[in-house]
Amino acid sequence: MKPVRGAAGLAVALLVVDSVVGLAAAGVDLWVASLMDRVVADPDSVTDAELNGADVIFAGSGLVEMAARLAAIAGFLFWLFRVRDNSEELSPEPHRRSRRWLTFGWVVPIVNFWFPKQIVDDIWVASTPGRVPGVGLGLGRRPGLVWAWWLMWLCAGLVSNVGARLLFAGEEPEELARAARFDVFSIALYWIAAALAIAVILRITAMQEAGRTAASCTDHGG
Template identity: 50%
Template sequence: MHTPPSSYQGSTPHPPLRPVRGVAVFAVVVLACDAFIAIVAAMIDLWYAAFIDRVISDIGSASESEKMTADLVYALSGILWVAVYLVSIAGFLVWLFRVRANAESLAPDGHRHTRPWLIFGWVVPIISFWFPKQIVDDIWHASARDGEQASPQVLIDVWWAAWVAGSLVANVAARLLATALFAGDDLESVAFAARFDLVGIALMLVAAVLAICVILKITKAQEHHRAAASL
């Protein structure tokens, strides 16, 4: 378990904390939209896989226009989910920058990584598996009130595990689908890739819900500090 540095408990006055609730609401809304689109994408995955199964069992059971429509709907659902997912990432990062700035005011020496890593930590290979979580851990420990230091650690751990696992599975599913489509007539592999994608969607859905919980927990803690400072 991460142990907060002694500076967390220091009495040195810190700069005024900036409001968090507005950016938190934005992040929660876009993550909720991402979760909804993920559910829609999962339903389309199931429908598309069943359609492919029907074509495999009886190639004449679907016209060329039906096949083109099914392919288009499946492709568009994937594009829509990726687009909403990218917006949800942007919303999360906007919130993350705000709470990190506040956390630095609360605990100037309580952070293992500098601000640029709030972006680079997600994209640099290998270290992206743990840097972002360490950043969120440090923000929480800086923001938590007395007696709350350990309470959300399991929440953050499970959120991060779900996000990493979901990202890896989604990447594998995309590669399987690309390989199957490149093969051209390997419809069984296309159906398998569509069903395998459900695993990644389920994990990313769990990660989105848990991310909302993490946002609400840290936002509540920092808003408590702001309210206390105004007294």
């Protein structure tokens, strides 16, 4: 079995960075919303320079936020591939989804609503110490933590999509302020999803490291 603490540490660190960047982006959102409120209340109270600066900062924060999100996803996938390798050694039962779905399962429409969760479920079940062999991974007890993480991830993605549509469709200051505040809501959901993802990473990693240590002791004793 491969050690997974390094991959887990990288994934957790990138998720934390993504959350910190999200916090900064939320601050920018609230600042832009406040600026739009000023425009609505008194258009002459806001200069063109302020509006142009807000556009640049808002767009820049969005790009940084996207980069941090993609890095966090890449770190999570790196960890996921590593623990999937180990879970196949820990359990003889086949996983419900082949290895190609560890990547494609997130982007293929429709199936991306449940394939990634099934993959993590099977890894969790296969990694559980003391599991009775011979029972299919799909029949194992589904961990509530994975359910919570996955539902929050789906909700965050849905709200983020709606917020993006509001932003691109917005033309009036009131609409832009509303879109910016809606984005804060989506960021908050992503924070919760990231915290739950970290909990999932740490739990599966702990189970696999315990299994790896036990296997090492057995081999040494043999």
